[in-house]
Amino acid sequence: MDYYVLSRYAYLKYYFLILYYRLTEYPPAVRVWAVFTAVCLILMVSIVLGNVVRVIRASADNRAVERNREKYAAKVKEVALTERTMEPAEISELLNLPKNFKMHERQNRHFVPMLIELYRRYGSEMNRANWQRVLQVLKMPAYFDAQVRSRSKRKRVVAFKNVADMDANLKEAVASRYLFTKDRKLQNNARLHAARFGTSYPFKVLLDDPNLVFTEEMVVKYHNVLLYRQANGMSMPNFIHWCNRTPVNEELRIFAINEIRLFRRREDCPEMLSMLQNSREERFSCALIRALGDMEYVPAEKEFCRRYLSASYTERQQLATALGQINSGNPEVLKFLEDDFLQTTDAVTRMLLLRTIRGYGEIGREAYERLKRETPKAFAIFYEHIECDLIDSSRYA
Amino acid sequence: MPEWVYDAFSYFVMAYSAIILGSYVFFAILAFLEHKKHYTYHDDDYTIEELKKSPYTPGISIVAPAYNEEKTVITNVQSLLSLDYPDFEVVIVNDGSKDRTLELLIENFELVKVPYAYIEKIKTKPFKGLYKTKSDNPAFKRLTVVDKVNGGTKADASNAGVNVVSNKFFVCTDVDCVLEKNALYRMIWPTMASTRRVIAVSATMRMSNGSLVEDGKMVDPRPPHDFIPLSQDLEYTRSFLIGKTALSRINAMQNVSGGFGMFDREVVIKAGGYDGDSFAEDMDMVARMIRYMCDSGEDYRVVQIPETCCWTEGPPNFKVLNRQRTRWGRGLFQFFTVHRDMLWNRDYRQYGMFTLPYILIFELLAPVIEFMGYFMVISLLVQWAINWNTIWIAFLGLYVFAQLLTVTIISYDVWVGTSFKRRTDYLWFVLASLLEPLFYHPINVFFSLRGYVKQILGTQMVWGNMTRKGVQSAKKPAAPASVAQAKSAEAAEAAASAENKKEEENAHA
Numbered sequence: 001m002d003y004y005v006l007s008r009y010a011y012l013k014y015y016f017l018i019l020y021y022r023l024t025e026y027p028p029a030v031r032v033w034a035v036f037t038a039v040c041l042i043l044m045v046s047i048v049l050g051n052v053v054r055v056i057r058a059s060a061d062n063r064a065v066e067r068n069r070e071k072y073a074a075k076v077k078e079v080a081l082t083e084r085t086m087e088p089a090e091i092s093e094l095l096n097l098p099k100n101f102k103m104h105e106r107q108n109r110h111f112v113p114m115l116i117e118l119y120r121r122y123g124s125e126m127n128r129a130n131w132q133r134v135l136q137v138l139k140m141p142a143y144f145d146a147q148v149r150s151r152s153k154r155k156r157v158v159a160f161k162n163v164a165d166m167d168a169n170l171k172e173a174v175a176s177r178y179l180f181t182k183d184r185k186l187q188n189n190a191r192l193h194a195a196r197f198g199t200s201y202p203f204k205v206l207l208d209d210p211n212l213v214f215t216e217e218m219v220v221k222y223h224n225v226l227l228y229r230q231a232n233g234m235s236m237p238n239f240i241h242w243c244n245r246t247p248v249n250e251e252l253r254i255f256a257i258n259e260i261r262l263f264r265r266r267e268d269c270p271e272m273l274s275m276l277q278n279s280r281e282e283r284f285s286c287a288l289i290r291a292l293g294d295m296e297y298v299p300a301e302k303e304f305c306r307r308y309l310s311a312s313y314t315e316r317q318q319l320a321t322a323l324g325q326i327n328s329g330n331p332e333v334l335k336f337l338e339d340d341f342l343q344t345t346d347a348v349t350r351m352l353l354l355r356t357i358r359g360y361g362e363i364g365r366e367a368y369e370r371l372k373r374e375t376p377k378a379f380a381i382f383y384e385h386i387e388c389d390l391i392d393s394s395r396y397a
Numbered sequence: 398m399p400e401w402v403y404d405a406f407s408y409f410v411m412a413y414s415a416i417i418l419g420s421y422v423f424f425a426i427l428a429f430l431e432h433k434k435h436y437t438y439h440d441d442d443y444t445i446e447e448l449k450k451s452p453y454t455p456g457i458s459i460v461a462p463a464y465n466e467e468k469t470v471i472t473n474v475q476s477l478l479s480l481d482y483p484d485f486e487v488v489i490v491n492d493g494s495k496d497r498t499l500e501l502l503i504e505n506f507e508l509v510k511v512p513y514a515y516i517e518k519i520k521t522k523p524f525k526g527l528y529k530t531k532s533d534n535p536a537f538k539r540l541t542v543v544d545k546v547n548g549g550t551k552a553d554a555s556n557a558g559v560n561v562v563s564n565k566f567f568v569c570t571d572v573d574c575v576l577e578k579n580a581l582y583r584m585i586w587p588t589m590a591s592t593r594r595v596i597a598v599s600a601t602m603r604m605s606n607g608s609l610v611e612d613g614k615m616v617d618p619r620p621p622h623d624f625i626p627l628s629q630d631l632e633y634t635r636s637f638l639i640g641k642t643a644l645s646r647i648n649a650m651q652n653v654s655g656g657f658g659m660f661d662r663e664v665v666i667k668a669g670g671y672d673g674d675s676f677a678e679d680m681d682m683v684a685r686m687i688r689y690m691c692d693s694g695e696d697y698r699v700v701q702i703p704e705t706c707c708w709t710e711g712p713p714n715f716k717v718l719n720r721q722r723t724r725w726g727r728g729l730f731q732f733f734t735v736h737r738d739m740l741w742n743r744d745y746r747q748y749g750m751f752t753l754p755y756i757l758i759f760e761l762l763a764p765v766i767e768f769m770g771y772f773m774v775i776s777l778l779v780q781w782a783i784n785w786n787t788i789w790i791a792f793l794g795l796y797v798f799a800q801l802l803t804v805t806i807i808s809y810d811v812w813v814g815t816s817f818k819r820r821t822d823y824l825w826f827v828l829a830s831l832l833e834p835l836f837y838h839p840i841n842v843f844f845s846l847r848g849y850v851k852q853i854l855g856t857q858m859v860w861g862n863m864t865r866k867g868v869q870s871a872k873k874p875a876a877p878a879s880v881a882q883a884k885s886a887e888a889a890e891a892a893a894s895a896e897n898k899k900e901e902e903n904a905h906a
Contacts, residue, residue: 029411030787037794044801051808055820120446154437161443185438216589220451227450262452347516384512390529391511395563 064110073114079134080118080126091130091137101139108143112162115140119166128167128232135168145174153186160189169197179205188218196225203237206252207245214251219258226259240268243275254287261291269297276303286318293322301326305336317352324356327364334360334367341371347382354386355393406773413766417759418798425805427643432809435703441814445582449483455588456484457581457659458562462554463489463572464547467496471505473572476613478536482581487540488561489572492554493522493547502542507532519556519670522548527561551655552671552678559665568659573710575605575615576657580706584659587700596661596686597699599645599653601637603816604630605708615708618816620825625718626711627829628837634826635802638703638809645701649747651756653699655679657707664689675735676852677728684736684748691745703809705816719844726848729761764845771839796834803830 019038023031075095079086086094092101115135119126135141147159148170156178163170170193178190195202206212229236242248242256260268269292276288285307292300304319304326311319320340323333334357341353358368372383386393448454459477463470470489477487491499502508513527528542545557555569568584570576577583580600588595606621621627644650653660655678668685675681683699690697712718733740733753740757742749777783807823810816817823829837 026787026790030790033794034790037790037797040794040797040801044797044804047801047804047808051804051811054811116442157438158440161440165443165446213592215592216453216455217586220447220453220589223453224447224450258453347514351514381512381514385514388511388513390509390531391513 061110065113068110069114073118076134077118077122080131081122082130083127085127085129086133088133088137091133095137097137103139103143105143105146108139111138116162116165123167131167140168141170144168144170148174153183156186157189160193163193164196184213192221192225195222196228207242207248210247212249212252214249214255219255222255223259239265240271250281250284254284257287257291261294264295266295269295273300273303282312282315286315289318289322293325296326298326298328301328301330301333305333316349320352320356324359327360329361329363331363334363338367338371351382351385351393354382358386410770420759421802424639424643427646428639428809431642431646432703432812436812441579444586445579448582454483455566455585456564457482457585458564458567459485459487460555460558460562460567460569461489461572462492462551462558463494463498464492465494465496465498466572467498467501469573470498471501472613474502474540476575478539479614480576480581481578485539485581486563488543488558490543490545490554490558492545499544503528506530506537506540508542516560518560518666521553521557521560522546524557548673550673552673552675556670559662559670562662565662566659567662569655570657570707571709574656575610575613575708577615577706583702583704583706587702591698593696593698595698595700596664596690597653597683598659599641599650599701600657600706601703602633602654602656602707602709603705604633604711606711606713608708617818618708620817620822621711623713624832625715626713627825628833629711631803631826631829631833634806634810637701638806641701642703644752647747648698649752650699650701651752652680653683656709675728675731676724677732680728680732681735684739687745687748688739703813722841722844723848723851726845727852730849730852733757733761764842767842768846799834800830803827
């Protein structure tokens, strides 16, 4: 007797046909609805099974990560914190790894959380050479190279982030392949990687890209990259050069000015002042004013006073704060601030000016007391507000 | 009734159902794409590490109005103060509470009244004073308490908070909400990553009934084990993980929840702040912000993030649910009378051309059509004219579709980083989804219709208190230090319950 074995698709077709013929006496709408119901059922079962598989895999992964943590974390930490630079063979022996140690992608993945955790916690105290050798022994660079080359977008992005998170490294040829990719997020990650580890002029890609989109997210990340470079004694960019390049993204110019302020590059102040004299764009001017004020560049005072009368609302507030920060003790500036305090009708500006006057050295304190006596009673709340130590009046908006 | 009426109604319902089911499928696909994008590019730990180190991380203010919250205010303020973020302030607005809310805040956080120059950028009921701590505790220094005359609405209190906040973005929440520790990092990130100006950010909210909370922190999030909050939890999850996520993808979000949402302060002030007369003040606020942005020709985004950032206590019984849903129904009706000019208006982009028509047809009109459907079914039952051979297929299809949606949201929730520690907790969702279409949904239809009728008749509405059971605490409650304290606590509780009773009576009157 011959047995004929049907494929699973044939079985599925068979059930659909049963459904179809059972419903032939029903109107078309009901038949369509029945098919819709069957499709929903199949989808539902598939999603449930998919979830179950995903949950099982995730818990297996977690167990493997825990196992690695228990087995290696203490030893890796010990190696990374050792002052003496160790040889890879020695590290391998200490970690009890076999001589021809090879890793599968999945095994490497299970090491990643532990390594990131260790680097975050002990990164500042580590012997960098030993750390890099640990990563090499565990075949992490090769793993990340493979991940960045993989077809999955997520794997690529995650690989770039993990490399940054544990101070690993990638082959330059591999990392640079996404510097101009269409996928903006991936492109940003690749560029950040280049900026973090590049040795020649890694920021050139930012200056040369006419379609650059420089969001606040990038501002945060690039600043952290610059901190990393500074901490590791790597070359730092010339920010003022970024501003002078044409055409350069406006956001990038503002970022460059803010970085000059945060890295206290006082030698750039004269050039920033001349930029301010020619600047018409409000946000860029505000960044310049904030930087010059924060670095207490006294020659900027004159330009600030000149600019003040024709400045916009936001710019005025920046100028008043910057004049207070410079705090040169110049009576003319103080007179200027006092006059504006009496003329302005905006309460926020008034508070800001009053705070600046009060902080403007000894003469400022005297002027403040005089204003307190002379101005109408309605202003009393402003003085009380400024004098109250419990209120942070610099945050008043 | 003539037969053609039944036929016409049947065809209408078929077409309406087909479109509504189609839209659900469309939303589920859009939400899938959005979750996939989020999963591909977002890494919570990496984001937090980057933001922690950076001096560019923007400050955030948290505004939480409090009215007669003496039972929970201290724990909840402690919870807000313990959030993890480099630069944030907490502004509690005491909206003229009649209980000891303000006194308790003053006692526990060592507050003193300070001479604050209050500028009323948005009109509110009179400002009474501002309190800051004199303690050296750095966490307490983040706290500001605003005391004002009761305005009768949450909107008025929120506006007073907006007048005081000093950061560019503020989070509006309720004092009883429990926030996720990293909520602020998650909320701020979309504003930084977007190329367009993000005017509001919404995050997934869940029910805290049944969860374990310790010192105002969520220790063990669990699904509610009572039917009403459980059904509402399922409803919220479906709405946030499918509806809002999908709408966020096409920049057509209709609403940022009043329970937890982040807003651009400048736009809120320019849009005139919250409307105290509105029963759906959160939806109204978003509409007015969008109106302002579109009128001034600026590009904007309203974003929904999928991770659960906030837990709130859901209505524990039908009485409270009735009050809540009637208000929502009323608010929706009122919203369309106020913002009808935005409907089908190209000037308001996706919001005017897609979101508002969708809400009008499938949210505002849905209870009316469903009610007519119930009426038809009953009338057919009376006449014994139901075709039993086909109706079971129709019901089965709808039921299976509802289950499919539930399974989909569970898988989305697991995908974006599950909020429940035990996977078996999702079985409660499955249970709720089996019962919800039979009991919970029809009741909500009735409550919504009640709201419409009240709005049409112009019945005056009194804002009833939300009766709170309080969430489970991981620690045993501390015993009162003295008999006097215990007595005063009892007296305060009795006074509060009397107050609630009085308000209930007023509402009925």
